[in-house]
Amino acid sequence: MFAHQVAAAQPLLIGLLLLWSSYGKVVRRDSAEQAKRTALPGLVGEKRAAPVYRFVGGVEAVIALALLAPPVWTVEAIPAVALAVGFTGYLIYAKIVVPEASCGCVGSSAKPVDRRAIGRSLLLLATALAATTASIEWWSAGSGAVVLVLEAAVFVMLSAELDRYWLLPLRRLRLRITHPLSGTATDAVPLAATQRRLLLSPAYRAVNGLLRSDIHDYWDDEDWRFVSYTARYDGRPATAVFAVPHHDSTPESVRVAVVDETSGQTLYRPTVLATAG
Incomplete structure (x- = not known):
């Protein structure tokens, strides 16, 4: 029962994280400059980096809203798994091929990709995989919310963008x-x-x-x-x-x-x- 509650809580965590991430890519005025500091120019070219960066933010927002709204969390968690796999692969690529590139994950931090960023992406993948087993809605998670708080704390510790706050x-x-x-x-x-x-x-x-x-x-x-x-x-x-x-x-x-x-x-x-x- 507790395992089901933990799984049910994951869509809430993933949805909030992806909304936070998408905000920096879609809404912030400096998103184009942020895109230039990532590894995207080397992958898709200088001119396409900003549009691709915003497109990824849009995809994050859509998946986030789908996870936060009823009714089919298991199906909606599958795109989150694919997104997390893509994030992890991209960060490993950036770390190896363009080590000076920033993560571009959330916020406007120019800090290069490091083990913390990759660890955060792997944790997102783990939570997304857990979300695929959810059988009840996230607002019925009950005691599973306790694990959610612990996971959120780990995400904060792995986020260089939040270092200035704690x-x-x-x-x-x-x-x-x-x-x-x-x-x-x-x-x-x-x-x-x-x-x-x-x-x-x-x-x-x-x-x-x-x-x-x-x-x-x-x-x-x-x-x-x-x-x-x-x-x-x-x-x-x-x-x-x-x-x-x-x-x-x-x-x-x-x-x-x-x-x-x-x-x-x-x-x-x-x-x-x-x-x-």
Whole structure:
């Protein structure tokens, strides 16, 4: 009985996800620009990329509405399975052939296709397959909705487009509590001015080869501004945290530490900079 309830809940989840995905492709004004950043230009040509991108969004919307409305969820789940298979194959292609291309799945994120995007597509495929076994309507799922909440949480964690709503605040909190450059920063200094000082500093030159992004996050704490970049150190995901003092404009006063993305452990801190200032 519980398995039937779980299966019945899947069309609701898939329908909402596909509506979210289709919105970015069909409604957003920058969808044409987003299409150019995907692997579609290499597959269908520059001129056809935007129309194909919007067409896929339209297909997603139609399947989503069919899944959310009665009466035949099993039949309607089959196109969702085909769509998920297509998504997965496309993302694997993009990852291998055009690694710099963005996913183009939802939102306007320009982040390249990664394992999270492929994992999300595989999870969508699994939920679509489960939906083909549904024998009751999704609003009768009952306790199956509990599993739906857990699945939705996993989808959120696999969606880079949503990182700014939950992951970045958690990273900021963790770094404020645990990072090795805790000190003090003001909101009065423009970020551009901080960035110029940072780029001229020995600290930036010491870790420039490890950085994998532009400024990822920043915050002030009394007399210091902290600026973070995503990085990799010995093949491990990491965060480079720069401490830029407001009241000392010398490049040598900037400090840096590279910390492990998961544990917050300090992986690298240039010793010549640790004693600077």
